[in-house]
Amino acid sequence: MSRALASAPATPYARAGEGMVGRSAGPGFTLVQVGAWLLAIVWVAPLLYAIWTAFHPPAFAARFTLLAPLTLDNFTRALEAAPFPRYLLNTVLLVTMTLAGQLVLCSLAAFAFARFEFKGRELLFALVLVQLLITPDVLLVENYRTISRLGILDTILAIGLPYMASAFGIFLLRQTFKQVPKELEEAARIEGCSWLGVLWRVYVPVARPVYVAYGLVSVSYHWNNFLWPLIVTNSVETRPVTVGLQVFSSVDQGIDWSIVCAATLVTSGPLLVAFLIFQRQFVQSFLRAGIR
Amino acid sequence: MDRRIQAVYGWLLALPACVLLAAFTHWPAVASLIDSFWSTPRGRRPAQFVGFEHYRRMLADDPIFLQVVWNNFLYALVTVPAAIGLALLMALLVNERIRARGLVRLAYFTPTVLPMVAAANIWLFFYTPGYGLLNQILSAFGLPDTNFLGSRDTALWSVMVVTIWKEAGFFMIFYLAALQAIPPVLEEAARLEGASHLVYLRRVALPLLMPTTLFVLVNALIGAFRVVDHVVAMTQGGPDNASALLLFYIYETAFRFWDTGYASALTVVLLLVLGGISIAQVRLLDRRIHYR
Numbered sequence: 001m002s003r004a005l006a007s008a009p010a011t012p013y014a015r016a017g018e019g020m021v022g023r024s025a026g027p028g029f030t031l032v033q034v035g036a037w038l039l040a041i042v043w044v045a046p047l048l049y050a051i052w053t054a055f056h057p058p059a060f061a062a063r064f065t066l067l068a069p070l071t072l073d074n075f076t077r078a079l080e081a082a083p084f085p086r087y088l089l090n091t092v093l094l095v096t097m098t099l100a101g102q103l104v105l106c107s108l109a110a111f112a113f114a115r116f117e118f119k120g121r122e123l124l125f126a127l128v129l130v131q132l133l134i135t136p137d138v139l140l141v142e143n144y145r146t147i148s149r150l151g152i153l154d155t156i157l158a159i160g161l162p163y164m165a166s167a168f169g170i171f172l173l174r175q176t177f178k179q180v181p182k183e184l185e186e187a188a189r190i191e192g193c194s195w196l197g198v199l200w201r202v203y204v205p206v207a208r209p210v211y212v213a214y215g216l217v218s219v220s221y222h223w224n225n226f227l228w229p230l231i232v233t234n235s236v237e238t239r240p241v242t243v244g245l246q247v248f249s250s251v252d253q254g255i256d257w258s259i260v261c262a263a264t265l266v267t268s269g270p271l272l273v274a275f276l277i278f279q280r281q282f283v284q285s286f287l288r289a290g291i292r
Numbered sequence: 293m294d295r296r297i298q299a300v301y302g303w304l305l306a307l308p309a310c311v312l313l314a315a316f317t318h319w320p321a322v323a324s325l326i327d328s329f330w331s332t333p334r335g336r337r338p339a340q341f342v343g344f345e346h347y348r349r350m351l352a353d354d355p356i357f358l359q360v361v362w363n364n365f366l367y368a369l370v371t372v373p374a375a376i377g378l379a380l381l382m383a384l385l386v387n388e389r390i391r392a393r394g395l396v397r398l399a400y401f402t403p404t405v406l407p408m409v410a411a412a413n414i415w416l417f418f419y420t421p422g423y424g425l426l427n428q429i430l431s432a433f434g435l436p437d438t439n440f441l442g443s444r445d446t447a448l449w450s451v452m453v454v455t456i457w458k459e460a461g462f463f464m465i466f467y468l469a470a471l472q473a474i475p476p477v478l479e480e481a482a483r484l485e486g487a488s489h490l491v492y493l494r495r496v497a498l499p500l501l502m503p504t505t506l507f508v509l510v511n512a513l514i515g516a517f518r519v520v521d522h523v524v525a526m527t528q529g530g531p532d533n534a535s536a537l538l539l540f541y542i543y544e545t546a547f548r549f550w551d552t553g554y555a556s557a558l559t560v561v562l563l564l565v566l567g568g569i570s571i572a573q574v575r576l577l578d579r580r581i582h583y584r
Contacts (some may be wrong), residue, residue: 028489029388036385040399046457047402049425050414061423109309116302117295124306131317133570138518138539138562141546141555142320142327165312195301224407226521227539231547242409246525249413257417268410275405279398282405286462287469 054261061257074262078248081259083236084266087244090156094229094240095222098160099215106169106214111199113170114177115185125174131167137228147232158232159240163222169214172289176207213285220282223271241267321563328557332550339553346557356533357558360541363448367537368516371455376508378460380501383467384493397468401461408458412525415454416441441527447535454522459515463508470504471497510573517565538562 053061054075060068078084112118113125136143143162152158180203188198204211226242233239239247245267249260275282328346330339350357382400386393403411418424419440427437440450474497482492520540523529529536529544536544539562546555 032385032388033390036388036390036396039382039385040396043457043461044399044402046411046414046418047406050417053417105309105312108305112302112305116298116305118299118302121302124310127318128310128313131313133514133566134317134321134563135518136316136320138566139317139320139324139559140539140543141552141559142323143316144546145323145552146315146320161312162316165309165316167313167317170309220405224409226407226409227524227543230524231543242407242521245407245413246409249416249525257420257423260413261417264410264413268406271407272402272405275402276398283401283465287465 050261050264053258054265056258058256058258061261074258075266078259078263078266082244082248082263084241084244084248084263086236087239087241088266088270090238090244091223091240091242094156094159095219097156098163098222099218101160101164102166102169102218103211103215105165106173107199107204109165109170110173110177111203113174128167128170131165132171136162137225140228140231143228144231153232154234154238156238159225159229159238160222162228166218168289169218172210172214173207176210177203180206210288212281213288216278216282216285217289220271220275324556324559324563327553328560330553332553342553346554349554350557350561356536356541359533360536360538361561363533363535364517364537367448367452367455368513370449371452371459372509372512372516374452375456375459375512376463376505378456379463379508380467380505382460382464383471386464386468387471400464403458404462406458408519408521409525411454411458412522415450415457415522416526419450441535442531444531444534447527447531451522451526451535454526455516455519459512463512466504466508467501470501474500506573506576510569513569514566517562517569538565 055070055072056068057071057073109128113121113128147153147158147161150158152161184202184206185198188202193201223240224242225240226246229240230243230246233243245263248263327339329341329343331342331345333339386397386400390396406414418426421427421439421442422437426440430436430438438446440446478496478500479492482496487495517538520537520543523535523537523540524543527535529540533541538558542555542558542562545551545558
């Protein structure tokens with residue numbers, strides 16, 4: 001399944017593009033420059049607009065004046081109206097737990113697929129890859145039934161559990177593990193390392209960049225995930241921020257857009273700030289990973 | 293190492309992940325198929341075998357289903373090429389030596405990091421009748437106020453815009469990586485032959501980007517059938533199912549009308565669509581669209 005196979009060439013994001021070598025002047029280039037900038041402005045406008053509205057009094061929600069007073073009032077009111085700190089905590093718990101589960105399960109499975117010979121290995125691996133296409137959130141009805149049979153409806157575990165065995169993580173780590181020279185592994189074995197010791201001391205350190213990439217992709221996917229958590233959660237103690245935001249803004253706020261915008265920023269803020277700081281790592285990870 | 297011990301180790305390592313995968317991906321897929329032949333249990337009445345009744349109902353008795361399939365088809369037909377085209381354009385622009393290239397690239401990419409629900413909320417504000425920015429722009433040009441999300445003619449299109457806004461920047465990074473992986477020698481050679489920059493782009497760069505296009509295309513297509521967060525947040529499928537997509541209809545059928553038997557049958561249709569995309573992809577790969 002080459003959705004992930006087409007993972008990208010190693011370098012790209014930060015390198016200087018050489019598109020117009022020696023042609024930086026001329027009317028054609030000006031056109032490119034202006035076009036690029038116009039598109040960029042159009043593209044961030046919605047986000048900037050939301051930021052503007054969130055930081056100004058409601059009277060200025062759709063009115064632009066340079067001298068409009070700045071305020072944090074909308075954030076205070078949003079936090080009073082809904083338990084966003086709790087939602088944020090839930091999301092942090094969710095992404096941490098999910099990622100921890102994924103790292104352990106996927107490492108073990110990838111190790112098996114990369115280094116152990118056993119009957120049915122290829123078939124099993126092919127079956128694993130099916131999940132690249134059919135993610136658990138497509139199978140809402142049956143997965144809801146399973147979760148309710150397990151008696152864990154409306155828990156944070158219920159949101160994360162279906163994603164913990166990630167085909168994508170297994171695939172990515174298997175690729176990496178396969179590139180580890182066997183001599184390294186044999187040396188460790190001779191030194192008296194157990195199999196799990198080999199995985200931990202030899203394979204995991206080699207794959208560290210892949211773990212980072214996978215971790216960033218997983219965290220941003222589960223931070224943003226919505227439909228599945230919407231279905232399996234039903235209380236303040238379990239809802240992640242995305243669901244919290246939806247519950248908050250669909251209850252009639254008298255359509256106070258200033259508060260809704262503030263709430264929206266609270267929801268996406270932490271991830272957005274993390275992205276702005278670690279921009280290059282994020283983009284590299286998305287590239288390496290190929291899916292969110 | 294003894295072959296038998298290796299096999300046992302391999303199975304044990306892969307087992308935890310495989311159990312979870314089977315529980316939340318393979319079994320539910322099979323269970324959906326089985327349940328689709330049974331009626332929904334209600335109260336004291338247990339599920340009864342109804343054969344192909346659900347499928348007959350879909351085609352003959354359920355105009356909403358046909359509408360939803362048509363909507364989803366149109367949605368994919370518009371958003372996928374639009375997002376890919378824009379992504380390519382963005383990558384080409386950002387690959388040139390324009391001023392403040394980092395900022396422009398950031399502007400294109402940032403919407404991708406937002407949760408879909410947050411993006412939907414921002415656009416809800418944008419689309420607000422009478423008050424939102426879009427209607428302010430319309431009225432500045434003397435055009436009548438439009439209820440973008442509330443009218444049958446515009447609701448689906450308004451949802452599409454959000455999808456394109458959020459996806460294009462994500463696909464851009466793949467094109468950008470591919471563009472920067474093209475050896476500069478090729479452009480030099482083209483220039484020596486007297487080819488203009490545009491000719492180089494069309495004749496050399498674009499064909500080399502074909503594998504990326506295929507990869508992005510498959511991802512976008514799958515996404516078009518798998519993501520409905522914005523439909524939930526913006527329109528609830530309305531007005532009058534004008535903006536409902538297939539997965540949203542499944543969600544509605546299962547969790548609002550609690551008609552799980554029918555929802556299972558709808559899930560089977562969705563699985564067939566996803567499977568179809570995957571088969572088409574493998575076929576295309578066989579035809580060596582990639583130049584490696």
